Amino acid sequence: MSLARLAELHGVATSYAPSADVTVPVRDATVIAVLAALGVDASTPEAVHEELDRQAAAAGSRLLPETVVARGDVRPQVVRDLPDGTALRIETEQGATLDAWHQLPLGVHRLHAEAPDGRTGRATLVVAPERVPQPPGRTHGFLVQLYSLLSARSWGMGDLGDLADLAAWSGRVLGAGFVQVNPLHAAVLGTPTDPSPYRPSSRRFPDPVHLRVEAVPEYAYVEDHGRLKQAAALRDAVLRDGGLIDRDAVWALKKEALELVARIPLGPGRRAAYADFLAAQGQALDDHATWCALAEVHGSDWHGWPPGLRDPRSAETARARVELQDRVDFHMWLAWLTDTQLAAAQRAAVDAGMGIGVVHDLAVGVHPGGADAWAQQDAFAAGMSVGAPPDAFNARGQDWGLPPWRPDALAASGYAPFRGLLRGILRNAGALRIDHVMGLFRLWWVPDGGDPTEGTYVRYDAEAMLAILVLEAHRAGATVIGEDLGTVEPGVREALSRSGVLGTSVLWFERDWSDTGRPLPPETWREGCVATVTTHDLPSTAARLTGEHVELRHRLGLLTRPLQQEEAEDRAEISEWLGLLSRSGLLPEGPGCEEGEVRAVYRFLLRTPALMTGVWLPDAVGDRRPQNLPGTWDQYPNWRLPIADAQGRPVTLEELTASPRLHRLMSEFPARRTPPGAPRARAFATLGPWTRRTPCAPAP
Numbered sequence: 001m002s003l004a005r006l007a008e009l010h011g012v013a014t015s016y017a018p019s020a021d022v023t024v025p026v027r028d029a030t031v032i033a034v035l036a037a038l039g040v041d042a043s044t045p046e047a048v049h050e051e052l053d054r055q056a057a058a059a060g061s062r063l064l065p066e067t068v069v070a071r072g073d074v075r076p077q078v079v080r081d082l083p084d085g086t087a088l089r090i091e092t093e094q095g096a097t098l099d100a101w102h103q104l105p106l107g108v109h110r111l112h113a114e115a116p117d118g119r120t121g122r123a124t125l126v127v128a129p130e131r132v133p134q135p136p137g138r139t140h141g142f143l144v145q146l147y148s149l150l151s152a153r154s155w156g157m158g159d160l161g162d163l164a165d166l167a168a169w170s171g172r173v174l175g176a177g178f179v180q181v182n183p184l185h186a187a188v189l190g191t192p193t194d195p196s197p198y199r200p201s202s203r204r205f206p207d208p209v210h211l212r213v214e215a216v217p218e219y220a221y222v223e224d225h226g227r228l229k230q231a232a233a234l235r236d237a238v239l240r241d242g243g244l245i246d247r248d249a250v251w252a253l254k255k256e257a258l259e260l261v262a263r264i265p266l267g268p269g270r271r272a273a274y275a276d277f278l279a280a281q282g283q284a285l286d287d288h289a290t291w292c293a294l295a296e297v298h299g300s301d302w303h304g305w306p307p308g309l310r311d312p313r314s315a316e317t318a319r320a321r322v323e324l325q326d327r328v329d330f331h332m333w334l335a336w337l338t339d340t341q342l343a344a345a346q347r348a349a350v351d352a353g354m355g356i357g358v359v360h361d362l363a364v365g366v367h368p369g370g371a372d373a374w375a376q377q378d379a380f381a382a383g384m385s386v387g388a389p390p391d392a393f394n395a396r397g398q399d400w401g402l403p404p405w406r407p408d409a410l411a412a413s414g415y416a417p418f419r420g421l422l423r424g425i426l427r428n429a430g431a432l433r434i435d436h437v438m439g440l441f442r443l444w445w446v447p448d449g450g451d452p453t454e455g456t457y458v459r460y461d462a463e464a465m466l467a468i469l470v471l472e473a474h475r476a477g478a479t480v481i482g483e484d485l486g487t488v489e490p491g492v493r494e495a496l497s498r499s500g501v502l503g504t505s506v507l508w509f510e511r512d513w514s515d516t517g518r519p520l521p522p523e524t525w526r527e528g529c530v531a532t533v534t535t536h537d538l539p540s541t542a543a544r545l546t547g548e549h550v551e552l553r554h555r556l557g558l559l560t561r562p563l564q565q566e567e568a569e570d571r572a573e574i575s576e577w578l579g580l581l582s583r584s585g586l587l588p589e590g591p592g593c594e595e596g597e598v599r600a601v602y603r604f605l606l607r608t609p610a611l612m613t614g615v616w617l618p619d620a621v622g623d624r625r626p627q628n629l630p631g632t633w634d635q636y637p638n639w640r641l642p643i644a645d646a647q648g649r650p651v652t653l654e655e656l657t658a659s660p661r662l663h664r665l666m667s668e669f670p671a672r673r674t675p676p677g678a679p680r681a682r683a684f685a686t687l688g689p690w691t692r693r694t695p696c697a698p699a700p
Contacts, residue, residue, distance in 0.1 A: 002045065002048045002049060002052060003028060003031060003032070003042060003048055005052060006035065006040065006042055006048050006051055006052055006055070007031050007034075007035065007042075009052075009055050010035060010038055010040055010408070011407060011442075011458055011459030011460070012031055012034050012035060012038070012456060012457075012458055012459075013026060013442075013456050013457040013458070013459070014026050014031055014456070016389055016456065016457055018389060018390060018391055018487070024389075026455075026456040027454060029454075030447060030450070030454050030455065030456050031456060033383070033447040033450075034381075034384065034445050034447070034456055034458060036383075037381040037382060037383055037384045037406070037445070037447075038381065038406060038407075038408055038458075039408070061119060062121060063082070063086075063113050063115055063119045063120060063121030064078065064082075064111065064113055064121035064122065064123040065078060065123060066123055066124065066411040066412065067123060067124045067125075067126065067411050067414075067415070067461055067464040068111055068123045068124070068125050068126070069125075069126045069128070069463050069464055069467040070104065070125065070126070070127045070128070071127075071128055071129070071130050071467070072129070072130060073101075073102070073103060073104065075101050079101070079111075082113060082115065083115045083116060083117070084116075085115070085116040086113050086114065086115045086116070087099070087113070087114045088100075088101065088111065088112070088113055089111075089112040089113075090104065090109050090110070090111055090112070090125060091109060091110040091112070092104075092105055092107060092109045093105075093107040093108055093109055094107065104127045105127065106127050106128065106129065106471060106474070106475075107127055107471070108124060108125070108126050108127075108414055108415070108419065108468070108471070109124075109125040109126075109127065110122060110123075110124065110125065111123045111124070111125035124411070124414040124415070124464075126415075126464060126467040126468055126471065127471075128467040128468070128470045128471040128474070129470055129471070129474045130470075130498075130499070130500075131470065131498075131499055131500030132469070132470050132473040132474060132478070132479060132480045132499060132500040132501060133473060133474065133477055133478060133479055133500070134479060134500055134611070135177070135355060135356055135431075135479050135502075135611045135612055136177075136355040136356075137355070137611075138610070138611055138612075138613075139176075139177030139178060139355055139356065139611070139612055139613075140175075140176060140177060140178075140612070140613040140614070140615065140669050140670075141170070141176040141177050141178035141179055141180065141354075141356070141359075141612070141613075141614060141615070142166065142170060142176060142178075142179050142180070142614070142615050142616075142617045142620075143180045143532060143535075143536075143614040143615065143616050143617060144166070144179065144180070144181060144182075144616075144617040144618075144643075145158075145181070145182045145197075145536055145627050145639070146158045146159075146160075146162070146163055146181045146182060146184065146210065147182070147197075147245055147247065147639070147640075148245070148618075148627060148641060148642050148643045149162050149163070149166065149617070149642075149643060149653055149656075150162070150235060150238060150239060150245075150642055150643075150650070150652055150653065151165065151652055151653035151654060152235075152652055152653075152654055153212075153214070154235055155213065155231035155234060155235065155250055155253060155254060156231065156234030156235050156237070156238060156245065156246060156249065156250040156253075157209070157238075157245045157247060157250050158210075158653075159210050159211060159212045160210050160211060160212055160215075160338070160341040160342060160344070160345050161212030161214075161215055161341070162212075162653055163179065163181065163345045163358065164341075164344055164345040164348040164349075165348075165653060166179055166653060167179045167345060167348050167349035167352060167354065167357065167358060168348045168349070168351070168352045169352075169657050170352075171349060171352025171353050171354040172352045172353065173657075174666045174669070175353075175669070175670070175671050176354065177354050177355045177356050177612075178349075178354060178355075178356035178357060178358070178359050178430060178431065178612070179349065179354075179357075179358055179359065180358075180359035180361070180431075180433060180530075180614060181358065181359070181360065181361060182197045182361055182536065183197040183198060183200065183203070183360075183361040183362065183363045183435075184197070184206045184207060184210055184342070184360065184361075185197065185200035185201070185202060185203045185205070185206065185207060185363060185366075186200055186201050186202040186205050186206060186207045186208075186288070186370075186371065187200055187201055187207050187209070187247075188200070188201040188295075188300050188367050188369065188370050189201070189292060189295045189296065189300045190295070190299065190300035191248045191252075192248055193247065193248060193251075193300075194367065195247055195638065195639040195640055196628075196638065196639055197361075197363065197639065198363045198364070198400075198435065199363070199365075199366075199367050199400070199401065199402065200363060200366055200367060200370065201291070201300075201366065201367055201369075201370030201371045201372065202288055202291075202366065202370060202371040202372045203362060203363055203365075203366055203372060203421055203425070204284055204288065204372060204420060204421055204424045204425075205284075205285065205288050205335050205338075205371075205424065206335070206338045206339065206342060207338070208254070208258070208334040208335070208337065208338045209247060209250060209251045209254060210338060210341075211254060211258070211334075211337055211338055211341060212341060213254055213257050213258065213261070215341060215344075216258075216261055216337055217270065218261050218264035218266070219257070219261050221264050222257070222260045222261055222264065224257055224260060227253060227256060227257045230253055231253060234246065234249060234250060234253065238642050238650055239642065239650045239652060242648070242649070242650060244637050244640040244641065245640045245641070245642060246640075247640070258334065258337075259330075262330055262333060273340075274333070274336050277335075277336045277339065278332060278336075281335070281424075284375070284420055284424075285332055285335060286321075286328070286332070287312055287371070287374075287375035288331070288335065288371045288372075288375065289327075289328045289329075289330075289331035289332040289335070290312070290317070290320075290321050290324075290328055291312075291370070291371035291374050291375060292327070292328075292331040292371065293320075293321075293324040293327035293328045293330075293331060294309055294317075294320060294324070295371075296327060297324070300369060300370075301368075301369030302369055302370075302373070302374040303368075303369060310374075311377075312374060312375050312377075339427065339428065342358075342427070342428040343427070343428045345358055345428070346358050346428045346429065346430060349430065350430070354430070355430075356430040356431050356479060356612075357429075357430030357431075358428070358429060358430055358431075359429065359430060359431040359432070359433055359479075359481065360425055360426075360428075360429040360431075360432055360433070361432075361433045361435060362421075362425055362432055362433065362434045362435060363435050364386065364400070364402065364435045364436040364439050365386050365400065365402025365403065365404065366402060366403070367401075367402070368385075368401065368402070368403045373403055376417050378406075378409055379405055379406060379409045379410065379413070379417045380403040380404065380405060380406065380409075381403060381404050381405070381406045381445065382403075383447060383448045384403060384404055384445045384446065384447060384448065385399050385400065385401055385402060385403060385404075385445070385446045385447075385448060386400050386402040386403070386404045386439075386443050386444065386445065386446070387399040387400050387444050387445075387446045387452045387455060388400075388444050388452070388486070388487070389444050389452070389453070389455065389457075389487070390452075390453055391486070391487050396451075396452060396453065397444075397446075397451070397452030397453045397455065398452050399446050399452045399455075404443050404445055404458065405417065405418075405460075407458065407459070407460045407461060410460070410461075411461060411464070415464060415465070415468050418465065418468055419468055419472065422468070422469065422472040422473075423472055423475075423476075426472055426473065426475075426476035426478050427476070429476065429478050430478060430479070431478050431479035431480065431481060432473065432478055432479075432480050432481065433481040433482075433483060433504075433530075434469075434480065434481070434482050434483060434501075435483050436483060436486075437482030437483055437484050437496065437501070438484060438486075438487075438488055438489070438492055439460075440460060440462050440465040440466060440469070441459065441460060441462040441465075441489065441492055441495075442457045442458060442459045442460060442489070443457070443458055443460070444456070444457055445457070445458050462495065466495065466496075466499050466501075469499070469501070470499050470500070479502065480500070480501045480502065481501070481502045481503075481504065481530050481612070482496050482501045482502065482503055482504065483504045484496065484503045484504055485504055485506065485509065485535075497526075497528055500528075501528075502528050502529050502530055502611060502612065503526060503528060503529040503530075504529060504530050504532070504535075505525055505526065505529040505530070505531045505532070505608075505610065506532055506533070506534065506535060506538070507531075507532070507533045507534075507601055507604065507605065508533075508534075508538075508544070508573075510525060518576075519576070519577065519580055522604055522605070522607035522608040523607065523608070523609070525608035525609060525610060526609075526610070527609040527610065527611055528611060529610050529611070529612070530610065530611075530612040530613070530614050531605045531608050531610035531612070531613050531614070532605070532613070532614035532615075532616065533601050533602065533605065533616060533619065534616050534619070535616070536626070536627045536628050537626070537628050537630055538626060539552075539626050540616065540618050540619055540623050540624055540625065540626060541598050541601060541616065541619045542594055542598055542619065542622050542623065542624050542646065543624045543625070543626070544574070545574060545594060545597050545598065545601075546594060546624075547567060547570050547571065547574070548624055549570075549626070550563070550566050550567050550570050552626075552629070553566075553629075554566070556629070556632060556635045556636060557635075558629075558631050558632070577601070578591055578597065578600075581597075581600045581601070581603075581604060584604070584607075586600045586603040586604055586607075587600040589696040590696070592696075593696030594622070594646075595622065595661060595664070595696060596696045598619055598622070598665065599664065599665055599668055602615065602619075602665065602668055602669075603668055606668065606669065606670075613669070615665070615666070615669075617643060617656070618643050618644070619665070620656070620659065620661065620662040620665050620666070621643065621644070621645045621646070621651050621656060621659050621661055621662055622645055622646030622661060623643055623644050623645065623646070624644075624646065624648065625641055625644065625648070627639065627641055643656070645661075
């Protein structure tokens, strides 16, 4: 009982509920290990009692919690509950000192309190708006993994020039309001690198592998014809020969070219812009670039570096930073170039009339050996990994290999790591998708070496995390989307909705789970969401409708039941959906027309009130393959597939924009008046009469 009380004080769960009628106790050993990672000794009953006594003494003398949240100009309850006569002083982030709670500026401030009995307290004061910015009306757009989107100019994988082109074209020609991409975070250096964009070295800075090298102004002064031929060979190996995307080969080639470009001096204007970027990014960029330089010498996992270099603030690291200054400068310069091209992509989207533009993706965590984990060691829980508990979809639970943030360290720092992360990724975003948004509330911690089933939940100050998210999104003018799929505890979606954070609704999962289990009618879907048919972790729509995804999982040995049973269940589910679509008048092509069925499910989405409708770009050309197949590592080429047509032939961006199938699908979506100079009617006139045909329909 004493251990349970101590765990509760630190937000560590001693049981969890995988379903409404089931409660599973957490092992004491797990609770003790998690408390140790939070700096709390619970190894013996005596240690537990000592910790409880310390906590009780601290609570008796504490006047304020570590963080106070205010929405608008209303005094929080914790401030109203202070003893009568308590004097308040507020030091704002703008540098002012206030002694009255009126017209507080938005921001992260310091609150000081002094009670009549002499007790004092101080807290981080977060003053935030009520809600994040909302989309400017209902809109639609593409969802795409950027690396998979190759153009005739790409160097073997999609880049930021391709993103700008896709945004400009789809905004002007299709009336799209956004393009959502995978995380563009910096990957761990080394060969081979982890291809997953969801296990990066740093979430704070983007990866220069996404650079369009020719778009760097100084590249014009470099003689680099040989590398352009090599780039064409990499591109052809994927597009012409049907190969996989080789990220390591792409980066090796781009890095060689960028090393040459780095020798070209910047002009005065460009140098001034670079200096401004360095000043704005400060210590965070210096740390990131230093890790990159050290990783080139000592390897990509800082745990194996010489002891003195494992501490970013040590004298040894300071000396190494000076010795490697040229490499540190090179990696800071790469971060700046990537930032400028990210900004150009967002400008292209906005100039094309998009109401939102580029939607960036924030991964749930970082690689334990990478730059963020090295630079912010105090903020991460040593010996712990983020994952998921056992559930109906995975009876063994999941371990994602990502170290979690310590909630106590975040609070003590005034949430500085979280604020810096959000400001960095929102710099060039029209909206932000947060992977596993439930992590703002709690995360499943798994002790290193333990089974995922032997973890437990650790709670975060969701009120503070949400307030900071709302504040930074407000400052950036960005919409926020939460990926709230899977196990979601009661109250989370409601709290997110109150803050204006949109959810994620996937067609196959929107059922009446509390009663009949049947698909929800479209009019009953929530308005505050991105509605889509599939995601990067799910089968493409064509594969789902044809049942090919079951056969794929069977070939890879991923099925937990006999193939015939899986196929029968899958056919029954698809038959149910096709029947609903037919009865609703959404399938005029009739059953058996795969392209017509794909269009029908998107017609269904358009009947929902969802503010944003996302079209999985591979669906537009009939791609059958998932970009990522959970549960596989080397059995399937996760994160390495180019977008392909229904026959598996890779398709370039240029071919996508001229695809009759894509235009037939997008003709289902409402038109939007395009910006002056790019009239939509003229754009469509060049595409041919197939934009108006319905394949598979009976001949007139």
